[in-house]
Amino acid sequence: MPIPTIEARGLCKSFGPVRANHDISFSVHAGELLCLFGENGAGKSTLSACLTGLFPPDKGEIIYKGAPLKMSSAADAIRAGIGLVHQHFVLVPDFTVLENIVIGSERRLVVNYGEAEAKLRQICETYGIDIDPNALVRDLSVGEQQWAELLKALYFDADLLILDEPTATLDIENSKKLFRIIEKLKADDVALILISHFLDEVMQSDRVAVLRQGEVAGIRSTSETSPEELTRMMVGRDLEPKVRQASSVGPARLMLENVTVGQKGQKPELSNISLTIHQGEIFGIAGVAGNGQNPLMEVIAGVRVPASGRITLDGTEISGLNARVIKDMGLGHIPDDRFVEGLVPELSIEENLILGDHRGFYSRGGLLDFPKMRMSAERMIREYQISAPSAETPTGNLSGGNAQRVILAREKRLATRVLLANQPTRGLDVGVIEYIHTKLLEKRAEGVAVLIASSELEDLMNLCDRIGVLFQGRLMGIVEAGRTNLEEIGLLMAGQAMEEAA
Amino acid sequence: MSELLAPDILMSIITAAMGVATVILLAALGELVTERSGIWNMGVEGAMLFGCLIAYLVMAETGSPVLAAMAAMASGLAAGLLIGVMTVTLRVDHFVTGLGFNLLASGLTLFWFRSYVGGGKPPSYSTINEFPVPLLSEIPVIGPILFDQHLLTYAAFLSVPFIAFFLRRTTYGLETRAAGENPQFLEAKGLSVATRQYSALLFGSALTALGGAFLMMAFADQFRPDISGGRGWLAIVAVIAGNWRPVRTMIAVLIFAFLDSVAVHAQGVGVDIPYQFFLMLPYVASILLLVMIRSRSGQPAKLGVPYLKH
Numbered sequence: 001m002p003i004p005t006i007e008a009r010g011l012c013k014s015f016g017p018v019r020a021n022h023d024i025s026f027s028v029h030a031g032e033l034l035c036l037f038g039e040n041g042a043g044k045s046t047l048s049a050c051l052t053g054l055f056p057p058d059k060g061e062i063i064y065k066g067a068p069l070k071m072s073s074a075a076d077a078i079r080a081g082i083g084l085v086h087q088h089f090v091l092v093p094d095f096t097v098l099e100n101i102v103i104g105s106e107r108r109l110v111v112n113y114g115e116a117e118a119k120l121r122q123i124c125e126t127y128g129i130d131i132d133p134n135a136l137v138r139d140l141s142v143g144e145q146q147w148a149e150l151l152k153a154l155y156f157d158a159d160l161l162i163l164d165e166p167t168a169t170l171d172i173e174n175s176k177k178l179f180r181i182i183e184k185l186k187a188d189d190v191a192l193i194l195i196s197h198f199l200d201e202v203m204q205s206d207r208v209a210v211l212r213q214g215e216v217a218g219i220r221s222t223s224e225t226s227p228e229e230l231t232r233m234m235v236g237r238d239l240e241p242k243v244r245q246a247s248s249v250g251p252a253r254l255m256l257e258n259v260t261v262g263q264k265g266q267k268p269e270l271s272n273i274s275l276t277i278h279q280g281e282i283f284g285i286a287g288v289a290g291n292g293q294n295p296l297m298e299v300i301a302g303v304r305v306p307a308s309g310r311i312t313l314d315g316t317e318i319s320g321l322n323a324r325v326i327k328d329m330g331l332g333h334i335p336d337d338r339f340v341e342g343l344v345p346e347l348s349i350e351e352n353l354i355l356g357d358h359r360g361f362y363s364r365g366g367l368l369d370f371p372k373m374r375m376s377a378e379r380m381i382r383e384y385q386i387s388a389p390s391a392e393t394p395t396g397n398l399s400g401g402n403a404q405r406v407i408l409a410r411e412k413r414l415a416t417r418v419l420l421a422n423q424p425t426r427g428l429d430v431g432v433i434e435y436i437h438t439k440l441l442e443k444r445a446e447g448v449a450v451l452i453a454s455s456e457l458e459d460l461m462n463l464c465d466r467i468g469v470l471f472q473g474r475l476m477g478i479v480e481a482g483r484t485n486l487e488e489i490g491l492l493m494a495g496q497a498m499e500e501a502a
Numbered sequence: 503m504s505e506l507l508a509p510d511i512l513m514s515i516i517t518a519a520m521g522v523a524t525v526i527l528l529a530a531l532g533e534l535v536t537e538r539s540g541i542w543n544m545g546v547e548g549a550m551l552f553g554c555l556i557a558y559l560v561m562a563e564t565g566s567p568v569l570a571a572m573a574a575m576a577s578g579l580a581a582g583l584l585i586g587v588m589t590v591t592l593r594v595d596h597f598v599t600g601l602g603f604n605l606l607a608s609g610l611t612l613f614w615f616r617s618y619v620g621g622g623k624p625p626s627y628s629t630i631n632e633f634p635v636p637l638l639s640e641i642p643v644i645g646p647i648l649f650d651q652h653l654l655t656y657a658a659f660l661s662v663p664f665i666a667f668f669l670r671r672t673t674y675g676l677e678t679r680a681a682g683e684n685p686q687f688l689e690a691k692g693l694s695v696a697t698r699q700y701s702a703l704l705f706g707s708a709l710t711a712l713g714g715a716f717l718m719m720a721f722a723d724q725f726r727p728d729i730s731g732g733r734g735w736l737a738i739v740a741v742i743a744g745n746w747r748p749v750r751t752m753i754a755v756l757i758f759a760f761l762d763s764v765a766v767h768a769q770g771v772g773v774d775i776p777y778q779f780f781l782m783l784p785y786v787a788s789i790l791l792l793v794m795i796r797s798r799s800g801q802p803a804k805l806g807v808p809y810l811k812h
Contacts, residue, residue, distance in 0.1 A: 053692065075692025090690045092683040094803065095676075103680055104691030106673050113671075 003066040004029045005160050005191035006051070006082075010060035013046055016389055020046035021057070022214045028160070030189040033182060035202045035222075038211030038234055039429045040401035041387055044195045045087075047211070048162050051193070052084040053077035065159070078104060083153025087164040087195075089145050093138035097148050100137055105156045123154050127181045143174045150181070161185065162193045167201060168427065179204055197234075197429040199227045210234050235431050249465065250279030253449035254300070254418050259309030259319070261295045262473075268307065269295040270473045277418075277449040282440060284464030284481070285453035286489050289423070292473040293453040294336055297422045300451070301333045302326040313417060327356060332415025334407055336422040338400065342407040345396025349388055350377040352395050353410050380409040385435070401432040408439055419443050421452040425459060437463055457486055471495045505771045506764065515763045517646050522766075523759030524655040525550075525717045529737035530744075530751050531658070531665050532709030537741055538669060539702035540682035540695075541589055542806035544600020547734030548607030549581040549707045553714025555611040558725040559618060561718070562625040571654075571715045578711025581607075582704040590699045593808035604734075612727045626723040654716045659752070666748040678702055682802030685809040695809055710734065733762075736788055743791040746800035754791060758784045 004027035013021040021043045028034045036044050049055045051062065053071030062069045064080060071077050077084070091100050102116050120133050129147050131140075137148060146169055153161055163182075167175040179201075182192060196202055203222060210217040210233040217233045254277045262268030270292045277283045285293055298304040300311060302323035311319040318326050327333070335341035343352050354362045354373055362369050362376075377391045384405045388398060395403055404424065411419065421440065425433040440463065443450055453470075454460050460467050461481055469476045469492035476492040505511060529546050536543045553574040560570040581603070588599040615624075630652065638649040669675040678698045680688050685695040714730060722729060736758045744751030765780035773780075 054690075073692040074690055078692055084690075086690065090684070090687045092680050092687050094683050095680070099676060100687075102673075103676055103688070104693060106676075108673060110672050111676060 002029060004063075005065060007063040008047075008051070008060065009063060011047070011050055011057045011062070012059040013050055013055060013057050018387075018389055019214050021050065024060070024211075024214075024216055026209045026216065026219060028191045028193055030159070030191050031186045032207070033186060033192045033194060033205040035205035035208045036193060036195045036211060037197065037202050037208050037230060038217075039197065039431045040399040042211040042234070043214035044211055045164065046214075048084060048164055048193070048195060051077075051162060052082055075104070078156060081157065081159040083156065083158030083161045085150050085153050085161065085163045085166055087166070087168060089149045091137045091145060091148055091152075094136065096134050096136055097131060097140070097151070098133040100148060101133075101152050101155045120151065120155065123151065127154065127184055128177070129181070142169045143171065146170055146174070146178075150178075158190065160191045160193070162195070164195045165197070166194070167196070167198065175201075199230065202230060203227065212236050231430060234429075249281045250447055252276045253279045253281075253314055254451070255310075255312045256300070257310045257312075259299060259311060260307045261299050261304060262307055264307070268473055270299065273309070273475050275468055275475065275478065277451055279447040279449060280444055281466070282444050282450040282452060282464045284460035284467040285451065285470055286457055286460055286467050287453070287455070287470035287493055289455050291470045293422060293470060295473070296470070297333065297335070297420045297451070297453065300326075300418070301331060301420060324356075327414060328360075330415065330417035332411035332413075332419045334404075334411050334419070334421040334424050338403045338407060339396065343395045343403060346394055348392045349381065349386065349395055349398075349406055350374065350391040352406055353377050353380055355410065356414065357410075384409040401428050404428060404432065404436065408436060412439060412443065415443060415448055416446075417448060419448050419450045421450065423454055424452060425454065425456060433459065457489055461486070461489075469493055505773055506767060511767060511771060513643070513646065515767050516760070517650070518766065519756070519759040519763035520647060520651050520655055521720055522762045523755050524652065524658045524720075525713045526733050526737050526740060526758055527658045527662075527752060527755045528654075528713030528716065529710040529734055530740040530755050531661060531748065532706030532713075533737050534706075534741045534744075534746060534748060534751055535665060535669070535678065536702045536706035537805055538682050538746060538802055539678045539699045540685060540802055540804045540807065540809065541585075541699050541703055542596040542600075543585060543589075543703060543706065544597050544738070545581065545585050545603035545607075545707075546600075546710050546737050547730055547732065548600075548604040549578055549710040550714035550717070550730040550734040550737075551604075551607045551611050551728065552577045552581055553711030554718045554729050555614060555725055556711070557715035557718040558615075561627045562724075565627055567630050567719050570719060571712060574711045574715035574718075575708040578708035579704050581711065582700075582707030585707065586700045586703045589808065590696050590703070593810065595808070596806045608728055611725075615725050615727070624724045629721065629723060630719045652716070652720055654712070654720075658713075662748050662752050669748070674698075674701075679802070681809075682804055685804060689811060695811070699809075710737070713737075732785065736784060739788040739792060742798075742801075743788075743795050745795065745797055746802065757787055757791070761787050 007027040009025050011021055011024040024047060026034065036047065038044050046055065050057045053074050053076045056072065069080060098113060098117055098120060101120060102111055106116065117133050124131060129151065131144055131147050137145060140148065146166065166178060170178060185192060194201065194205055202208055205222050207219060207221050208225065208230060209219045210230060212234060256273050256275050259270060259273045260268050261270040273296065285296065287293060295304060299306050302318065302321050306319050309319065310317060313329060318329065339345050344355065350373055358368060362373050374391065381388070381391060386402050386405045388402060395406055398406065424436050440450055440452065452464065464481045466478055467481055467484070467489060468478045469489060471493060472495065476495070479488060506515070529550055533543060533546050556577040557570040557574040560573045561567065585599060585603060588594045589596050632650055633653045635649040639645045669679055677688060677693055681695045681698040688695050717730065718725065740751050740754035740758065743754040761783040765777065765783055768780040769777045
């Protein structure tokens with residue numbers, strides 16, 4: 001048995017009271033792809049930080065190519081030949097691709113750009129990456145930026161490459177390309193660690209180490225396991241089978257009549273949308289992102305004013321009313337972008353939980369009622385299983401899943417009549433998705449009209465009573481979730497209207 | 503007014519402008535490097551003032567311009583270190599730090615000057631001489647403007663391409679720029695952001711103080727309170743108007759220096775417009791330049807944002 005490229009022995013890392021990694025052991029050999037699989041917050045990112053010198057582990061050791069390796073900074077990891085491909089690109093937008101790559105690799109006084117460019121072109125050719133070394137990074141597409149990020153690690157001939165959710169920003173074509181590159185790297189005897197929570201990718205690795213709550217829940221050879229087993233290991237229990245309760249749909253609650261949104265003289269972002277959502281109904285909006293989901297949610301929430309048409313809530317016209325007035329009528333809104341519209345990242349969990357309600361429920365004589373805030377924040381943190389050091393943690397420090405739990409906790413309380421959820425599960429792992437779905441179903445049981453836009457068709461099929469399909473701002477058709485199939489919705493999404501599809 | 507347009511007067515204005523430009527250019531180049539590292543140093547005026555006073559004291563005591571310049575640069579290093587501790591290590595707001603530092607400089611230089619002079623007459627010295635380049639300074643028109651100047655003037659203008667080369671082509675220059683654009687990026691490569699910001703501040707403040715020393719030694723025979731007279735601020739404006747590029751910054755500096763020189767000559771020649779009007783010109787120009795050149799494309803993305811290491 002050859003010596004593994006890297007071996008972790010009993011790694012432990014805590015942040016204050018939070019145990020991020022506990023007694024983690026595994027090894028990766030040259031030419032092998034190991035996948036680290038786990039939910040958001042299971043400790044994957046902390047582990048990759050320990051392996052790349054960003055945090056020293058509290059306990060345990062890292063054996064690299066047969067000898068213990070102590071690292072005090074990322075420079076040590078780079079020197080040893082350990083490369084990290086970041087999930088959120090760490091690039092300088094105003095620098096060229098080449099400049100981004102030579103920093104940290106070039107140790108001579110004056111940079112030899114000619115030599116560096118030749119080496120970079122060589123690497124690009126070997127791995128089939130098409131990128132202009134002299135292009136500014138900010139002019140690159142997101143996909144190309146991912147290649148630039150990858151090239152940073154390839155440039156210094158890494159022996160161990162850690163890929164942190166590299167496909168999160170890639171489309172299917174580029175994901176496939178990435179896996180072709182990974183195959184080439186394996187053939188070149190590079191050891192690879194892939195961090196992922198996408199089962200499709202996980203199943204393409206050689207072995208899988210499942211992380212749960214900071215510990216290794218088990219390591220399996222991919223050929224001897226199944227997606228079901230891995231999911232069970234990751235969540236720590238069986239996922240509840242999806243049972244569709246018979247819905248008890250009540251009278252019409254939210255009605256849109258011929259609603260059009262857009263600037264005068266331009267192509268409307270939404271044209272002539274008419275739909276009705278009843279009490280106790282979940283209505284899904286399917287469609288490729290950017291086909292009118294955002295304007296639809298925003299016009300209902302009062303963030304935008306319709307150019308024409310009427311929106312009524314329980315018979316009262318709300319179109320054109322101020323967003324705050326509409327919210328006070330019992331509308332909750334989970335917006336598309338968590339950290340921009342959903343939260344104020346600099347403010348604490350506690351403060352974010354009361355935003356929007358800070359003048360009502362949480363105010364006393366014009367002042368904030370701190371004891372009440374604290375009590376309800378702590379209750380919601382427990383109830384919604386938000387994992388954070390304290391109620392005072394800034395929400396900007398939370399993982400995507402925990403951030404969404406904060407938004408959900410706040411909006412669910414506000415949504416007594418209507419709940420809008422725009423891409424509520426995007427980028428989250430199955431555990432959190434299941435949790436969010438449960439909460440949406442609870443609202444349905446309370447008689448709330450729920451409108452959810454998602455690009456995950458299967459989720460919509462499982463969750464919704466009816467599904468409408470948006471294409472270029474038009475409602476292509478409305479189908480009953482129980483009486484349709486993915487193909488029918490797929491055709492509508494591609495722009496075929498109901499009659500043509502039938 | 504027309505007196506200023508007489509050929510020999512105009513010639514004299516331009517020749518003198520090169521000297522004035524030296525003061526602002528040294529400070530502006532220092533500030534440019536500092537700002538490219540992400541530190542929005544507002545303490546330029548203060549560092550220049552310290553440079554003036556220290557150069558004055560050393561000149562008065564020893565009469566050696568070389569010693570005076572070196573002592574002034576040492577005071578610049580101390581100024582850079584202090585601003586660095588505030589902005590880099592303690593992550594205090596860059597603007598507040600700079601403004602506080604300028605007030606400190608204004609008060610402290612005056613205090614030291616008064617303590618040094620006591621009740622008596624402040625000692626004075628003779629200003630330093632130009633260093634004409636043999637042969638080249640004989641060329642008509644161009645000769646006096648470009649080649650009959652002080653050594654430091656040649657050095658200041660020659661350092662423009664060097665600074666540009668440093669920022670573009672050298673490893674450390676690239677890393678310094680990265681610190682101003684995306685400090686996390688540097689940290690992810692295991693390179694210290696603080697080291698690069700400190701070294702930029704030390705370099706920048708030393709250059710600024712050298713500019714102050716030159717102002718002292720070439721244009722005045724004794725110190726007076728706030729002698730830097732806003733030239734440190736003009737350096738900051740020149741960097742912004744120059745869109746954080748060395749050559750363009752130099753052009754902005756030349757515009758300010760020309761108008762400054764016009765003001766000086768207006769007093770000497772005696773024009774019918776109150777000379778205070780001319781004194782105002784460089785500062786009016788600085789505002790006009792900022793209004794006209796609004797492109798901030800060269801501004802480092804993380805300029806003035808205190809960086810918290812993860």
